[in-house]
Amino acid sequence: MIPKLSPERVARRAATALALAALAGFGPTLAQAEGDHRGGTLRLVSVSSQGTLDPHINYTSQFWQLYAFLYDGLVGFKKVGGADSKEVVPxxxxxxxxxxxxxxxxTFTLRKGIKFSDGSDMTATDVLASFQRIFKVLGPTAGTFYNGIVGADTCLAEPAGCTLDGGVIIDEAAGTVTIxxxxxxxxxxxxxxxxxxxxxxxxxxxxxNxxxxxxxxxxxxxxSYDANNSMVIVRNPAFKEWSKDAQPDGYVDEIDYTFGGTEEAAVNAIMNGQADWMFDTPPADRLAELSTTAPDQIHLSPLAAxxxxxxxxNLAPFDDVRVRQALNYAIDRDALVSLFGGxxxxxxxxxxLPxxxxxxxxxxxxxxxxGTSWSAPDMEKAQALVDESGTKGAKITVVTEDNAASRGIGTYLQSVLSDLGYDAAVQTISGDIxxxxxxxxxNKVQLSISQWYADYPAASNFLNVLFGCDSFHPGSDASINISGMCDQEIDARMKAAIALGATDQAAADKDWAKIDAAVMEKSPALPLFTPQQVDLLSTRVGNYQFSSLHHWLIANAWVQ
Structure with a gap:
């Protein structure tokens, strides 16, 4: 049977929800005059790392949060909290x-005098080589973000020989880059x-790399970086602030990031003054307590996620749309919200689309x-679709990440699948892989638990990136279209909506709403819930700022 929460757990969840609801409007207090807050070490903890350090390949919110102060592009999102964080600046x-x-x-003109952390000068040649490298390493967005560059089609077909001839043109003497x-x-x-x-x-x-x-x-x-243990981040000795909006100097001198342990241990470390922040969401049963005993240490922020x-x-039994639709009908999304914390x-x-x-x-x-909103699961409809498909008894493995939330959701889905007549199991894998x-x-993964956080505020960043044909790369670790859906008719509609946005964004957004519905009719995924960001900080951290794209702006914080 589908698991039901006991009355005691329901009560605890309700208490957590009520306490945290009071915090939802509790934002960071206005910082005192900045004064001299430079220096010190910030201590971060996470249950696991997130794999490769390579910024052209890694596609996780955990490391993109770090890349905000490690790397730069020609332009970037403004490094401030609030609505202005969506603004693109030089x-x-x-x-x-x-x-x-x-x-x-x-056409861009490069700043003069900028150096890499190894002391070498940043030049137009580096810009050209970087865009070529996006394709040479078959980065996960090469076929969706950058496939519109002249020459990208050749690079996608033959990555090793990518030149982007005619697509990226540099003038080293003038310091210009034309795309x-x-x-x-x-x-x-x-x-x-x-x-x-x-x-x-x-x-x-x-x-x-x-x-x-x-x-x-x-x-x-x-x-230094050891994916199984820790990362140490220090100041770039060659850095001189050129734009506080694009790349602020930062306050702390060092950031120590430790991987391993549990969410419970991370909460205890923060409350005992042994750590300053945890990447993972604190356990729901601890949040009610913390919202009462340490409300000024918890920050809740809305997420486009x-x-x-x-x-x-492309794998049985989910190669049958009826099975995919059945599971969408069967899951209790309110129960999933409760598992996450209420x-x-x-x-x-x-x-x-969130x-x-x-x-x-x-x-x-x-x-x-x-209709327009979730009400309740329809197990009768789900069971009828399974019966019609003739797939009852098939083996299904749910692949989860090794953290409490992902494991809990995986176990819940296993129960639902069992109720529908499948032979279901859960496989838990370390978060770094x-x-x-x-x-x-x-790896022939049938069903998995994942999350998606907006890279930028556009519908295509969800629909086209996650379910477009250009995001599906069989045999690659960088195939962000995890479901493997490639519907040519929907794909053409997505490309048309992107093009329409150049002249009429309002009309394009209406088309995206219809595309959202069309994708869900194909049912390539189970939408579960949209989360809020929970940041638990130690008492010595000041100047908390939250960006909807970079999340907590680590470099903007100071320690006392």
Whole structure:
């Protein structure tokens, strides 16, 4: 049977929700005059790391949060808290680009005097080599973010020989970089602001650098990294602040990041003054206590994100759309919200685009009363679809990450699958490899638990990136279309919506809402819930700022 929460657990969850609801409006207090807060060591903890350090390959929110102060692109999102964090500002370029040729040509002038952390100068040659490298390493967004650059089609077909001839043109003497597109792209500046467009030294090898740090231009640099133990981040000795908006100098001198242990141990370390922040969400049963005993140490922030369970449309039994739809009908999204910590921390969803996001229109077809919102599971409908498919008894393995939330959701899905008549099991994998493992088709993952956080505020960043044909790369660890869905008709509609956005964004957003519905009819994934960010900080951390794209701005914080 589908597990039900005991009355005692329901009461604890309700207490947590009520206590945290009071904190939802509790933001960071205005900092005292900055004064001299420079110095000290910030201590971060996480249950696991997130794999490769390579900024052209890693596609996790945990490491993108670090890349904000390790690397730079030609432009970047403003490093401030609040709504202004969505603004694109000049970074390695001295000003916003000159856009010409009906939106297809971007010309940048590079800042002078910027150095990488190894002391070498950043030049236009490095910019060209970095864009070529995005394709040479087959980065996860090469086919979705940067495929509009002239010459990208050749690079995608033959990565090793990528030149982007005619696409990225440099003038070393003038310090200019010109990027030519095959068609106008209203999202291109957003895409250039992502860490995958970080500018690296031209000598960087065209392969995944793994645990080996690559020199960057940011305020900090990675001194050492062991994916199983720790990372040490120190100041970049070659850095001089050129723009506080793009790359602030930062306050602390060192950031020590420890991997391992449990969420419970992390909470205890923070409350005992042995750590300053945890990446993972604190256990729900501790949050009610903390919201009463330490309310000024908890910060809740809305996220443009979702937790979801991609179903592999190319493997049995999920190669049958009826099975995928059945599971969507069967899951109790309220129960999943409770597992995550209650309604103060998450809201049930049954579509791809998160609330209040471009293109979002409330819609829910996989519920007892289809309409604009989730109501209840429809097990009768789900069982009928399973019976019709003739797949009852099939073996299904749910692959989860090794943390409390992911394991709990995986166990719940196992129970639902068993109730539907399947032989279900859970496989738990360390967080430093789970995300790449579930992407690689060679691992034959049927069903997994994952999360997606917006790279930038556009519907395509969810729908096209997660379910577009250009994001599916069989046999690769960088195949972000985990479900393997490639519907040519929907794919064409997504490309048309992106193009329409260049002239009429409002009309494009209406099309994206229809595409959202079309994707959910194909049911390539289980939308679970949209979360809130929970940041638990030690009492010695000041100047908390939250960016909807970078999350907690670590470099902007100080320690006392």
């Amino acid at each position: 970074d390695l370029a001295e000003a916003m680009p000159v856009i010409s040729n009906d939106g297809k040509t971007y 030519n597109l095959t068609a106008a792209d209203p999202e291109f500046l957003f895409k250039l602001s992502a860490p995958h467009a970080s500018i690296l030294p031209s000598e960087t090898t065209p392969k995944d 793994g645990n080996e740090p690559i020199p960057g231009t940011g305020a900090y640099m990675v001194k 979702w937790w979801y369970a991609p179903m592999n449309v 309604p103060a921390l998450a809201q049930p969803v049954c579509q791809v 609330p209040e996001f471009p293109g979002h229109e409330d819609q829910c077809i996989y519920t007892q009363d289809p 789970q995300f790449t493992y579930i992407q690689n088709t060679n």
